[in-house]
Structure formats: C-alpha cells, structure tokens
Amino acid sequence: xxxxxxxxxxxxxxxxxxxxxxxxxxxxxxxxxxxxxxxxxxxxxxxxxxxxxxxxxxxxxxxxxxxxxxxxxxxxxxxxxxxxxxxxxxxxxxxxxxxxxxxxxxxxxxxxxxxxxxxxxxxxxxxxxxxxxxxxxxxxxxxxxxxxxxxxxxxxxxxxxxxxxxxxxxxxxxxxxxxxxxxxxxxxxxxxxxxxxxxxxxxxxxxxxxxxxxxxxxxxxxxxxxxxxxxxxxxxxxxxxxxxxxxxxxxxxxxxxxxxxxxxxxxxxxxxxxxxxxxxxxxxxxxxxxxxxxxxxxxxxxxxxxxxxxxxxxxxxxxxxxxxxxxxxxxxxxxxxxxxxxxxxxxxxxxxxxxxxxxxxxx
Amino acid sequence: xxxxxxxxxxxxxxxxxxxxxxxxxxxxxxxxxxxxxxxxxxxxxxxxxxxxxxxxxxxxxxxxxxxxxxxxxxxxxxxxxxxxxxxxxxxxxxxxxxxxxxxxxxxxxxxxxxxxxxxxxxxxxxxxxxxxxxxxxxxxxxxxxxxxxxxxxxxxxxxxxxxxxxxxxxxxxxxxxxxxxxxxxxxxxxxxxxxxxxxxxxxxxxxxxxxxxxxxxxxxxxxxxxxxxxxxxxxxxxxxxxxxxxxxxxxxxxxxxxxxxxxxxxxxxxxxxxxxxxxxxxxxxxxxxxxxxxxxxxxxxxxxxxxxxxxxxxxxxxxxxxxxxxxxxxxxxxxxxxxxxxxxxxxxxxxxxxxxxxxxxxxxxxxxxxxxx
Numbered sequence: 001x002x003x004x005x006x007x008x009x010x011x012x013x014x015x016x017x018x019x020x021x022x023x024x025x026x027x028x029x030x031x032x033x034x035x036x037x038x039x040x041x042x043x044x045x046x047x048x049x050x051x052x053x054x055x056x057x058x059x060x061x062x063x064x065x066x067x068x069x070x071x072x073x074x075x076x077x078x079x080x081x082x083x084x085x086x087x088x089x090x091x092x093x094x095x096x097x098x099x100x101x102x103x104x105x106x107x108x109x110x111x112x113x114x115x116x117x118x119x120x121x122x123x124x125x126x127x128x129x130x131x132x133x134x135x136x137x138x139x140x141x142x143x144x145x146x147x148x149x150x151x152x153x154x155x156x157x158x159x160x161x162x163x164x165x166x167x168x169x170x171x172x173x174x175x176x177x178x179x180x181x182x183x184x185x186x187x188x189x190x191x192x193x194x195x196x197x198x199x200x201x202x203x204x205x206x207x208x209x210x211x212x213x214x215x216x217x218x219x220x221x222x223x224x225x226x227x228x229x230x231x232x233x234x235x236x237x238x239x240x241x242x243x244x245x246x247x248x249x250x251x252x253x254x255x256x257x258x259x260x261x262x263x264x265x266x267x268x269x270x271x272x273x274x275x276x277x278x279x280x281x282x283x284x285x286x287x288x289x290x291x292x293x294x295x296x297x298x299x300x301x302x303x304x305x306x307x308x309x310x311x312x313x314x315x316x317x318x319x320x321x322x323x324x325x326x327x328x329x330x331x332x333x334x335x336x337x338x339x340x341x342x343x344x345x346x347x348x349x350x351x352x353x354x355x356x357x358x359x360x361x362x363x
Numbered sequence: 364x365x366x367x368x369x370x371x372x373x374x375x376x377x378x379x380x381x382x383x384x385x386x387x388x389x390x391x392x393x394x395x396x397x398x399x400x401x402x403x404x405x406x407x408x409x410x411x412x413x414x415x416x417x418x419x420x421x422x423x424x425x426x427x428x429x430x431x432x433x434x435x436x437x438x439x440x441x442x443x444x445x446x447x448x449x450x451x452x453x454x455x456x457x458x459x460x461x462x463x464x465x466x467x468x469x470x471x472x473x474x475x476x477x478x479x480x481x482x483x484x485x486x487x488x489x490x491x492x493x494x495x496x497x498x499x500x501x502x503x504x505x506x507x508x509x510x511x512x513x514x515x516x517x518x519x520x521x522x523x524x525x526x527x528x529x530x531x532x533x534x535x536x537x538x539x540x541x542x543x544x545x546x547x548x549x550x551x552x553x554x555x556x557x558x559x560x561x562x563x564x565x566x567x568x569x570x571x572x573x574x575x576x577x578x579x580x581x582x583x584x585x586x587x588x589x590x591x592x593x594x595x596x597x598x599x600x601x602x603x604x605x606x607x608x609x610x611x612x613x614x615x616x617x618x619x620x621x622x623x624x625x626x627x628x629x630x631x632x633x634x635x636x637x638x639x640x641x642x643x644x645x646x647x648x649x650x651x652x653x654x655x656x657x658x659x660x661x662x663x664x665x666x667x668x669x670x671x672x673x674x675x676x677x678x679x680x681x682x683x684x685x686x687x688x689x690x691x692x693x694x695x696x697x698x699x700x701x702x703x704x705x706x707x708x709x710x711x712x713x714x715x716x717x718x719x720x721x722x723x724x725x726x727x728x729x730x731x732x733x734x735x736x
Contacts, residue, residue, distance in 0.1 A: 025482035026481075026482045118477060118478045118624075121632070172625060176606075176611055180608050317537075323537055323540040323541065325540055326542075326543050327540075327545070328546075329540070
C-alpha cells in the first residue's frame with residue numbers, strides 16, 4: 001500500500017512537471033529546430049561581421065543560404081532565428097570557416113566566444129577561407145544539397161588518422177597553442193570561388209593574427225617535420241619523383257646558448273613514381289637520386305625555417321627546446337628575440353625502402 | 364508521530380567501508396576544479412607532499428580509532444570532554460558541516476546548470492538534488508554508509524577515461540616543465556592549502572567509529588583510501604596540465620569537465636552530461652552523510668540525544684538546511700565573486716577541521732590519561 005501511494009505520487013508529480021509548471025525553458029522539439037553544421041564569418045566593413053549558414057541540415061526540404069550582417073558573433077546566431085521559421089541550434093556546430101581578412105585582424109575574441117559556450121564542442125573545426133564562401137555555397141547548393149555535411153566529413157576524415165594531406169585544427173588545438181608560452185597556432189587555408197574549392201596550405205599565426213601562409217612544398221615539409229610526421233605522398237616535381245608512405249622522425253637539438261638549432265630528419269619511404277632519366281635499378285644512380293632528394297629537402301627546409309624567422313613565428317614550437325626540468329621557461333618576447341638570430345643546421349637522411357615493383361627507366 | 368531510528372546499529376562495517384569512505388570524502392567537489400587553482404607543473408610535488416602530510420594526520424586519527432573511547436561513540440566523547448564540552452563542540456561543528464553541505468550541493472548544482480541545463484532556474488535543480496540527498500539520509504546512517512559502495516563504483520571507473528589525456532598526441536609533455544619551482548608566490552601557498560582542504564573529509568569519520576567492526580587496524584584502510592585519492596588527484600592534474608598547459612588551465616573553470624568534453628563517442632555526443640549526472644551518486648552520498656551529522660549535532664545541542672529520533676525532527680532539520688541553502692542560492696551565490704568567497708570559506712574551514720580534529724582528539728586523550736594516572 002505504501003509503495004502504491006509512492007508510485008501514484010511519483011506519477012502525479014512527473015505529470016505536473018512535464019505538462020504544467022515545467023522548469024525547462026529550452027524547447028527542443030525536433031520538428032521545430034534546425035541544428036546548424038557550419039558558420040562562415042567574413043568581414044562586412046565598419047566593424048561589422050557577415051555570418052552565413054545553410055539550413056535545414058536534417059529534413060528533406062529545399063536548402064538555402066542564410067546570411068546576416070551583425071556586430072557580434074553570437075548575435076548572428078540569434079538573428080538567424082528572426083529570418084527563418086525554425087529555431088537554429090548550435091549544439092551540432094562542427095565547423096567555423098573564417099575569412100582571411102578577419103584572421104589578419106585577430107581571431108581570439110571570436111574563438112574564445114566559441115569556447116565559452118558549453119553547447120559547442122571543443123572539437124569544432126576551424127579553417128581560413130580565401131575568397132567568398134557564400135558564392136561557392138549558393139552556386140553549389142543546387143548540385144550538392146548536402147555540401148555542408150560533406151565538408152564536415154572531409155575534415156573528419158583527415159583528422160582521424162593524421163595522414164598528412166592537410167593541416168586539420170580544432171578549437172582546442174588552436175587555443176592550446178595560443179595559450180602556450182610559444183603562442184603560434186596554425187590553421188588550414190582553403191581557396192574558394194563560385195565553382196571551386198581547394199586546400200591551399202597552412203596559415204601561421206603570431207598569437208591570434210594571421211602572419212603567413214605556406215603552400216605546396218613548404219606545406220608538405222611542415223606536415224613532415226611537425227604536424228603529422230607522416231605523408232602518404234611526398235611529391236618533388238623538381239626532381240621528378242614522388243615518394244610514398246613517408247614517415248619521419250625528427251630530432252631537434254638546441255645548443256647551450258640557444259644560438260643554433262640542429263634539425264635532423266630521418267625519412268623512411270619508397271619511391272612510387274619517377275619520371276627522370278636515372279636508371280634506378282643501378283645502385284649508384286639510386287644513391288645519387290637519394291642524395292639529390294636529401295639535399296633538396298635540406299635546402300627547402302632551411303629556407304622555410306628562415307621564412308619563419310622573417311615572419312616572426314615559431315609554429316614548430318622550437319622554443320620548447322629551451323625548456324628543462326630546472327630552467328625557468330622563456331617568455332614569448334625573450335624567445336622571439338632569440339628566435340630571430342638562431343642558425344639552423346638541417347640534415348636529412350632518407351632511407352629508401354624497396355617498392356613492390358622496381359621502377360626502371362622507360363626505354 | 365512515526366518513529367524511526369536513524370542512528371541504529373544492527374551490524375558492523377569492515378575496514379573496506381572505511382577505505383571507500385575516506386577515498387570518496389577526499390574526492391569531492393574540488394576534484395572538478397582543482398587543476399585550475401594549482402596550474403604550475405611543480406604542484407605535482409605539492410600534491411605528493413600534502414598527501415604525505417595527510418597520511419601523518421590519518422595516523423594520528425587512527426590512534427583515536429584504536430582508543431577505548433572511539434567505539435563507545437557519543438559516550439566516549441562525553442567521557443573525554445564532559446557533557447557541556449560535547450554540546451559546545453557539536454555547536455561549533457554545525458557551521459563547518461553546514462558550509463560543507465551547502466558548498467557541495469550548490470557547487471554541484473552550479474555545474475549542472477552550466478553544462479546541462481543552462482536555461483533552467485537553479486532552484487529546481489537544487490530542490491531535486493536535495494530531495495535525493497534527503498531520501499538517502501532518511502534511510503538511516505547504516506544504509507548511507509552502505510551507499511558509499513554504490514557511490515564508489517559509480518565514479519571510480521571514470522579515471523580510466525583520463526588515460527588518453529596523459530598520452531600523446533593529446534598530451535604535450537613540454538607543458539609539464541619546469542618540474543621545479545623557479546618562483547614561489549602567495550598563489551603557490553594557496554594551491555597547497557587547497558590541496559590540503561581537498562584531502563580533508565576523513566575527520567568526519569570519528570562519529571562513525573561505533574559502526575565499524577574493528578577499530579584497531581584501521582590505519583591500513585585509511586592509508587589505502589588516502590593513497591588512492593592522491594593517485595587520482597595526481598592523474599587528473601597531470602592529465603589536465605599536459606592537455607591544456609598552464610596558461611590555458613588558468614582560464615578554464617572546471618578543467619576536469621572540460622577535458623571530458625573533448626572525448627567523443629559515436630553514440631552520444633555529450634559524454635560530459637552523462638558523467639556529470641553520475642557524479643550525483645557521489646555527491647549525494649556525501650551530502651546525505653552530512654545531513655545526518657547536522658541533525659545529530661542539533662539533537663546534541665538541544666540535549667535530546669538519549670531520546671528516539673523522530674521523522675519530524677529530521678524533516679525539520681533538513682528543511683532548515685534547505686531553506687538556508689535556498690536563501691544562499693538566491694542572494695549570496697549569484698556572481699562568480701560570491702561563489703569564490705564561499706569556496707574560500709570552505710577551503711579554510713575544511714583545512715582547519717582536518718588539521719585540528721585529529722590533533723584535538725589525541726590531545727584530549729593524553730590529558731585524560733594523565734589526569735587519571
């Protein structure tokens with residue numbers, strides 16, 4: 001009897017809670033909301049932001065592009081509701097694409113805003129876009145209605161195993177770098193036009209401001225020695241060679257007074273394509289090619305490092321080499337002064353593995 | 364009026380319960396936010412050092428458990444301090460018990476609101492958490508002690524989730540450098556104080572001595588519980604430090620929850636929500652125990668300890684606690700600054716009770732022996 005009374009009480013109170021005086025304020029009725037997958041943020045001039053997204057992501061309904069001009073990022077999230085009949089929710093926000101112009105002015109306010117919202121995952125992907133992404137989306141929406149989702153899958157795909165095609169950075173990675181003693185985050189850069197979308201390379205930041213973008217060979221080297229330590233394909237057009245399945249192990253050493261850094265890279269990979277004149281079946285010529293590749297990479301890497309010094313960024317976090325269990329860590333300013341005058345000693349060692357079929361020269 | 368015996372003793376509890384209780388009382392609210400206060404890598408040594416101190420303190424406490432007074436429970440205290448003294452001590456204990464239960468409940472409610480129901484009025488959350496605590500507490504002290512097993516099993520497995528964060532690629536080991544303090548500030552002392560306050564809690568076990576089977580070799584279980592807590596704190600601190608880095612950690616409000624938010628599962632997006640909810644078991648155990656302490660202390664103060672406990676009395680005491688909590692929630696826990704003051708108060712109170720209680724008991728025992736001799 002006592003249990004029965006309790007059960008009745010429980011049922012009655014839950015009825016009261018679910019129907020009448022509900023303490024819940026958020027309405028998440030699935031038919032009435034539209035989770036957004038991405039935001040694209042661009043500069044609209046006069047301190048205003050232009051923010052756009054595609055709705056609806058879930059139901060079978062004509063997709064369309066929503067664009068707003070706002071003063072604040074979150075205001076944009078709110079104002080979308082005023083021009084669309086479903087309430088937009090940010091709980092599924094997966095990507096924030098940021099126009100290059102904004103990135104040059106500084107990102108940290110925007111990124112901190114995203115971080116402080118518990119509904120937004122710290123795994124949110126960030127990327128820089130060159131060109132107008134709105135044009136691209138509105139032109140493609142008829143042909144590929146699920147474009148936003150495909151883009152997200154692309155990020156996800158390359159993030160998962162770090163296979164070295166692209167730099168993929170999420171909110172947490174960016175902020176972790178930003179708040180570290182060497183505040184030089186990086187982000188991927190994509191180029192768009194109305195019917196064209198492509199990966200360009202990696203953007204280097206000094207604190208939250210975009211300083212420079214590296215592409216092609218430089219980007220590949222960056223992936224090799226820092227980001228992923230692996231490249232599925234390393235194409236070297238200058239030597240008519242493509243290396244495949246390249247793994248790297250990098251050893252960096254700084255001397256006592258931080259005046260020079262030696263970078264030793266051990267590459268293991270195989271030649272997957274060769275268009276040159278050498279006969280790779282002959283040991284000597286193969287060794288020649290190996291040396292050529294080594295010295296080419298050494299030269300390119302040294303140049304890349306010098307460029308970084310010029311840009312005053314240290315995305316390889318070489319400053320952390322100066323850390324020790326007993327040493328007081330260098331602050332950013334001190335390190336930057338040292339960094340500009342560091343000499344580099346780059347040494348590559350390429351270990352060529354045999355490929356499934358040898359690549360003799362064509363007759 | 365229905366009578367109920369909240370403080371009945373029908374069976375004894377073995378040392379394993381002591382271990383679980385020591386561990387769970389040490390790992391309470393502070394575990395979720397502590398890394399944000401410690402920040403510097405050298406605090407790893409701080410945690411170890413304070414852990415060793417805590418161990419010394421537990422050794423003093425175990426001498427109390429081994430004494431003839433402990434097993435007698437209330438009568439033992441009366442023998443040591445006299446009736447008047449016990450009433451005074453109970454009165455003095457009301458405040459720390461109340462602050463602890465308030466900070467624990469409101470702190471948890473705050474986290475729930477921050478991460479799970481940002482749009483909900485906190486009063487509802489407070490009410491539902493409190494009703495759960497009340498339900499557990501009114502089952503009596505024996506069932507509450509038993510509940511520690513559930514609380515322990517529900518939460519201990521979570522440390523497994525933190526292992527990915529101490530391994531690369533998620534961890535950056537250079538964040539753990541330098542390991543030796545290069546500068547020492549007031550903030551560092553505060554960090555040590557917070558660790559000490561976080562490890563407080565076992566001093567509350569003195570009132571449970573009559574329910575334990577054998578009070579003679581408790582030191583083994585106290586040590587195990589303490590060691591487990593220190594390991595947990597170390598793991599969580601090292602994980603959050605290598606995952607965030609010092610500067611990022613400083614701006615993060617509940618780093619342990621923030622870390623969990625980084626986990627992903629194919630089934631459920633927000634793992635942090637589930638884990639925060641599971642923490643409820645743990646917090647309810649502690650709050651229920653403290654509610655029973657509060658009621659017990661009130662009974663001693665008004666001099667009704669020899670009478671049967673009544674449900675009405677317990678309900679009234681709980682209502683008083685709830686009312687105070689609601690008032691605090693409404694007017695004195697609104698801004699982050701006020702919340703920080705409450706936390707500071709709890710840190711100071713917890714640290715001082717943990718420091719004073721075992722020493723005081725030992726001192727009283729010595730004086731008593733000398734007087735008798």
